[in-house]
Amino acid sequence: MSTTTLTNEKTTPSSPTVKLLTFNTWGLKYISRHRTERMQAIANKLANPTSPDDDYDIVALQEIWCEDDWECIQQACKDRYPYRRAFKSGIVSGPGLAVLSKIPIAETFLYRFPINGRPSAFFRGDWFVGKGVAVTLFKSHDGKALPIALLNSHMHAPYATNGDASYSTHRACQAWDFTKLVKMLKQARYAVIQVGxxxxxxxSLPYKLFTIEGGLSDSWNLVHEQRYEDNLIELSPHDQVLHAGITCNSRLNSYRQKSEPWQACRLDYALIDSNNITPIKASVKFTERLPAPLDCSYSDHFAYSTEFTINSKDEFAPASYEDQQITLDAKESIYRELLAEVSEYRQFTIPFQATWRKVHFFLSLIITIALHVGVYFVSSVAGWIPVIFLLVTVVVILSGTINGLIWYCGVRPESRALQEVQMEVEDAYTCLKRQ
Structure with a gap:
């Protein structure tokens, strides 16, 4: 498939443009297929672009979870991208976020999400890698333009379309935290770009929080005026990518060929402060396949690229009063939706998780005592029976201790973090009603 770029012909750049790429590289160790070969191919393609359209000024990467992969990318791209940063956190591997840049980096920091899955979901790993927002503050790319604040993230994954496994509440709370960072950086006179x-x-609720509460605009929608989100199933896989910006679950992707047409979606974004950033191009990238014998896609996602101009420092434009008034009703609606989401989770999921884990912990204590007493009575029957009792006791102690720790050190902090978000939204809602 070609990497055709659709452009907005109405916009003629009058100042140096910035070209950005965001790409989920699917770098799960032992799980992602052809990981090493794909990472090498990604690094080579970034380091040796075959056309000016594939030569980016800033590259934001997700799922760089192996040190060897990051080292491979660094080594290949060190000449083209002299400014590089990978972010660290979590118990295993880290958030998987990295940035490559031709523009000098002035400052970086990582904001770790306080609400990010549960430690009991070790088979999913979101909690253990310490997901968050990797913030990179750049110097002005031409000395006159506003400096860029890039917020790169890989938010909690949905493991189901609904229910507890969807983690919709977690992503909504992460989006709420995202918007606070966005608003602070906009007030600090940065040209804010949220990617990942x-x-x-x-x-979705997180998307509405980004665009309404955070005041960001979808760069794809600004460039491509026609919308296809409501009739994606009617488009061919090629048109889904070309006209609707689909980056995930495309049947053109070698790792997603069995996806249903309705599963195709757009999850990778560059959301921008459109008062100070003007996008002129937007396209889906890395859609072609690697040559034989691999014959596979670069990742299970396609990449997304946008090219834009940035206002000069003298032209910094805060949100207008008219824009703020237009969003008042919309803000009230999303506040109510977020409060309902958090309240339901706190009312049903948290009590369920806390109760059964707490009961298991105390029940394990009782069973352990009973087994110790029982050893006295069965030891004279047969010599092997106490050994069985000992093994059962070990299993009961371990499982009870683990569940007790998850209840006390996992569920309880999660409940408090959710309560904090709820109070923050209530404060914002009360302030809005007073206007």
Whole structure:
């Protein structure tokens, strides 16, 4: 498939443009297929672009979870991208976020999400890698333009379309935290760009928080005026990518060939402060396949690229009063939706998780005592019976201790963090009603 770029012909750049790429590289160790070969191919393609359209000024990467992969990318790209940064956190591997840049980096920091899955979901790993927002503050790319603040993230994944496994509440709370960072950086007179695999479809609650509460605009929608989100199933896989910006679950992707047409979606974004950033191009990238014998896609996602101009420092434009008034009703609606989401989770999921883990912990204590007493009575029957009792006791102690720790050190902090978000939204809602 070609990497055709659709452009907005109405916009003629009058100042140096910045070209950005965001890409989820699917770098799960032992799980991602052809990981090493794909990472080498990604590094080579970034380091040796075959056309000016594939030569980026800033590259934001997600799922760089292996040190060897990051070292491979660094080594290949060190000449083209002299400014590089990978972010660290979590118990295993880290958040998988990295940035490559031709523009000098002035400052970086990582904001770790306080609400990010549960430690009991070790088979999913979101909690253990310490997902968050990797913030990179750049110097002005031409000395006159506003400096860029890039917020790169890979938000909690949905493991189901609904229910507890969907983790919709977690992503909504992460989006709320995201918007606070966005608003602070906008007030600090940065040209704010939010990128990454946000695991949120257009129109979802997190997406509405980004665009309404955070005041950001979808660069794809600004360039491509026609919308296809409501009739994706009617488009061919090629047109889904070309006209609707699909980056995930495309049947053109070798790792997603069995996906249903309705599963195709757009999860990878560059959301921008459109008062100070003007996008002129937007396209889906890395859609071609690697040559034989691999004959596979670069990742299970396609990449997303946008090219834009940035206002000069003298032309910094805060949100207008008219824009703020237009969003008042919309803000009230999303506050109510977020409060309902958090309240339901706190009312049903948290009590369920806390109760059964707490009961298991104390029940394990009782069973352990009973087994110790029982050893006295069965030891004279047969010599092997106490050994069985000992093994059962070890299993009971270990499982009870683990569940007790998850209850006390996992569920309880999660409940408090959710309560904090709820109070923050209530404060914002009360302030809005007073206007």
């Amino acid at each position: 695999d946000l695991n949120s479809k257009p129109g």
